[in-house]
Amino acid sequence: MHPLVERALDEARGAWRFRWSGLIVAWVLALAGWTFLFFQQDVYEAKASLFVDTKTALKPMLAGLAVEQDVNQHLNYARQSLLAGPQLEKIALQTQLLSEADLKARDRELRLNAFRRRINLTVRTANEAQGEAAGTIYSVAYNDSNRPRALRVVQTLLKTLIDETVGGNREGSANAQSFIEARVQEYAKHLSDSEDRLARFKQQNIGMMPGEGGGYFARLQAEMDALKGVEDRLHVAEAKRSELLRQLHGGAPLAAAPAPAAAPAAGGGAAAAAGGDTATRIRETQAKLDELLLRFTEKHPEVIATRATLAELNRRREAELAALRQGDLGAAVATGAGANPVYQALQLGLNQADVDVASLRTELASRQQKVGELRRLLGTMPQIEAELARLNRDYEINRAQYAQMLDRLQKAKLGEAADEAGSVRFEVVQPPTAAFQPVSPLRGPLNAAILMVALVLGAGFAYLLNVLQPVYVSARELAEHARVQVIGTVGTPLTTALRALRLRDRRWFVAGVAGLLVIFVALVIRDQMVISATIDQLSAGST
Numbered sequence: 001m002h003p004l005v006e007r008a009l010d011e012a013r014g015a016w017r018f019r020w021s022g023l024i025v026a027w028v029l030a031l032a033g034w035t036f037l038f039f040q041q042d043v044y045e046a047k048a049s050l051f052v053d054t055k056t057a058l059k060p061m062l063a064g065l066a067v068e069q070d071v072n073q074h075l076n077y078a079r080q081s082l083l084a085g086p087q088l089e090k091i092a093l094q095t096q097l098l099s100e101a102d103l104k105a106r107d108r109e110l111r112l113n114a115f116r117r118r119i120n121l122t123v124r125t126a127n128e129a130q131g132e133a134a135g136t137i138y139s140v141a142y143n144d145s146n147r148p149r150a151l152r153v154v155q156t157l158l159k160t161l162i163d164e165t166v167g168g169n170r171e172g173s174a175n176a177q178s179f180i181e182a183r184v185q186e187y188a189k190h191l192s193d194s195e196d197r198l199a200r201f202k203q204q205n206i207g208m209m210p211g212e213g214g215g216y217f218a219r220l221q222a223e224m225d226a227l228k229g230v231e232d233r234l235h236v237a238e239a240k241r242s243e244l245l246r247q248l249h250g251g252a253p254l255a256a257a258p259a260p261a262a263a264p265a266a267g268g269g270a271a272a273a274a275g276g277d278t279a280t281r282i283r284e285t286q287a288k289l290d291e292l293l294l295r296f297t298e299k300h301p302e303v304i305a306t307r308a309t310l311a312e313l314n315r316r317r318e319a320e321l322a323a324l325r326q327g328d329l330g331a332a333v334a335t336g337a338g339a340n341p342v343y344q345a346l347q348l349g350l351n352q353a354d355v356d357v358a359s360l361r362t363e364l365a366s367r368q369q370k371v372g373e374l375r376r377l378l379g380t381m382p383q384i385e386a387e388l389a390r391l392n393r394d395y396e397i398n399r400a401q402y403a404q405m406l407d408r409l410q411k412a413k414l415g416e417a418a419d420e421a422g423s424v425r426f427e428v429v430q431p432p433t434a435a436f437q438p439v440s441p442l443r444g445p446l447n448a449a450i451l452m453v454a455l456v457l458g459a460g461f462a463y464l465l466n467v468l469q470p471v472y473v474s475a476r477e478l479a480e481h482a483r484v485q486v487i488g489t490v491g492t493p494l495t496t497a498l499r500a501l502r503l504r505d506r507r508w509f510v511a512g513v514a515g516l517l518v519i520f521v522a523l524v525i526r527d528q529m530v531i532s533a534t535i536d537q538l539s540a541g542s543t
Contacts, residue, residue, distance in 0.1 A: 026458030033450035042438035046150035049430035187402040227367040234360040241353035
């Protein structure tokens, strides 16, 4: 025989000594398990299915205009409508699952949550290959210890699903619209308040609002840059003006002025004095002197007088030219430089330069004033801009929320009108049904499992006692542990009385095991009788 088999047989013989202890443990465990299972309530499951088709001919016409009623939205709405607190209370009262007193109790929420957990709402497509285009099937299941009540709850849930989710006049849709309308009014009030706050803030801070050029620091930087540009242009204009003054008072216009004659003529002083500017009179006097010299000598009194006049005019011209270099405008007329084109061009350029310098100085003063004003507002302008940015942000958020809620309200109203026109089709696929056999506890498999576990644990307990109180049940085992050679064994002589005692012991042990099997069979028969009685009772009630 194989050593492992011999070892197993030795362990079994050793555990056989404690068979009655193991049997008692098996009885205790089996009776405890069966008793616990016996007092467990039967739970029946009621089911129903509803087919919803959202891909009707009206659907494409409402694309983008109404709320899209896809599978997820239907599922979300169904869960909100069926499993929400108020609707769940209504269903519990209709099915007599809870009473008004129960709903007023402290553990109201606990009872409603327990009721909600027993409801199972699932959704799937009618055809996996076609997807959502084939329609959607809603499945409603409910577990309860009372089978008629489970059917009543599922029927109420199905009716509520039809009436509230895909029916014509759905209270849930009206509640949703009322909720959205309330939100629209609330957001409209928020929007109006934000507009009023923004308007008051702008009125209180007129002239300090940031413009298109940016905020305070951007405006300050822009003004400083503009101020620097004006200063640069002013420096260029002043340099140009200085250069024009230097040229005007230098030798350029004087070089173009007419020069006096070399010798005067006598007797022409009075006639020469009658001329215009000094340069003209010098030319006239010089011409007169030349004419007198043709007729008279140098000693002639008229020649001497004319030459004296010419000398006086030359001295006057030198004084006028000196005054002209100093910037005397009257000297320009007296010297005749005013009629010089070069002088006139320089004078016009100087005048324009004076105008440009004056204009730039005015602009510079204005820029300096603006920069100074902005610098004085350094402590307040950033706060004003931050407050304005916050008010604008609140206004934009409120405006966006109001527009969004208003759009949702319009879509919800159009979707409800489309539902009434037939944009959604529903059909009961499986009416509320419940099996006569409870879904839990599964008494037959559980009774068998309890019996098997009890027997295994009883045998395990006997083996444990054998391990705690070991004996040698064979010569082979003794030889292995004592490491000696066993020559032979001596057995106990079996008398007739001893044989009868052992036989009676074995019969009682078999009877104990058979008793467990009998109880198990009785429990199975009892379960079948209960199911049959329930079916007969329901059949009699239906007839």
